[in-house]
Amino acid sequence: MIRLMLTLTPVVCVCSGLALGRLFDIYLDFKDVLRSRAEHGSKGFTEVFSKLIIVSTFGFYLYFFVQHCTWATSTAYSSPSVVLASRAHDGSQNIIDDYREAYYWLRMNTPEDSKVMAWWDYGYQIGGMADRTTFVDNNTWNNTHIATVGKAMSVSEEKSEVIMRQLGVDYVLVIFGGLLGYSGDDLNKFLWMVRIAEGIWPDDVNEKTFFTQRGEYRVDDLAAQELDNKN
Ligand SMILES: *[C@@H]1O[C@H](CO)[C@@H](O)[C@H](O)[C@H]1NC(C)=O
Ligand SMILES: *[C@@H]1O[C@H](CO)[C@@H](O)[C@H](O)[C@H]1NC(C)=O
Numbered sequence: 001m002i003r004l005m006l007t008l009t010p011v012v013c014v015c016s017g018l019a020l021g022r023l024f025d026i027y028l029d030f031k032d033v034l035r036s037r038a039e040h041g042s043k044g045f046t047e048v049f050s051k052l053i054i055v056s057t058f059g060f061y062l063y064f065f066v067q068h069c070t071w072a073t074s075t076a077y078s079s080p081s082v083v084l085a086s087r088a089h090d091g092s093q094n095i096i097d098d099y100r101e102a103y104y105w106l107r108m109n110t111p112e113d114s115k116v117m118a119w120w121d122y123g124y125q126i127g128g129m130a131d132r133t134t135f136v137d138n139n140t141w142n143n144t145h146i147a148t149v150g151k152a153m154s155v156s157e158e159k160s161e162v163i164m165r166q167l168g169v170d171y172v173l174v175i176f177g178g179l180l181g182y183s184g185d186d187l188n189k190f191l192w193m194v195r196i197a198e199g200i201w202p203d204d205v206n207e208k209t210f211f212t213q214r215g216e217y218r219v220d221d222l223a224a225q226e227l228d229n230k231n
Contacts, residue, residue, distance in 0.1 A: 020058065027054045082125060086182050094180050102173060103129035110171060117164065118173035119153070119189060120146055126173065135167060147200040150193035153186075154205050156229055178219075187219050 037044035084096040115133045123137020152163040177185035197205040209226040
């Protein structure tokens, strides 16, 4: 649907340009009004008035459209997804540059052939910006591979180590946004790791165990024991 809209956008733009051009051709042309006024006396006032209304309405729309487009491009299209801005409760703005810094660290401090395990969202970014091998990225079609990473992230450390040794993992990248309250971190995506892992290994991973008795997903001191993983 989005793709169809993107293809049609130029067509729509050209068509509306033609339509608006024709509209303004007609309504910005005051010659006939002046002529009929000269010929028949005072009849022209309402005509001029209605023309002005139409022209100013569409002028407003065009002006508003430019404002809207400028706003949309400056927020939606030109905000990079690697450097993020977040707004705290008190209204202050924080720039989250952790992704770029982490990828840069990996690039400068790890052996070139090291393999980095991270959730699939970061696969391409690690590949592109850190130049390291990943296990899963956005083009991973084999669900088992994604589930394996999900399982390694959600089982206990001892079991996780076995999986990671099998895979040959050298580094693990996790995103934590707790202090700033950045909501796109791995704790927020964690239930997806659990769900996808549970889809393949329902005996090893169980989503319910990550909820408190009241059915809440909490990551503070009242977190479910499985999530806490203290014992
Ligand atoms: C992942 O790929 C899908 C299409 O396969 C695309 O819609 C989505 O935006 C991509 N996500 C990221 C984070 O690149
Ligand atoms: C997905 O990966 C697993 C483990 O590597 C493999 O056993 C399975 O055959 C793969 N499935 C497909 C559809 O390629």
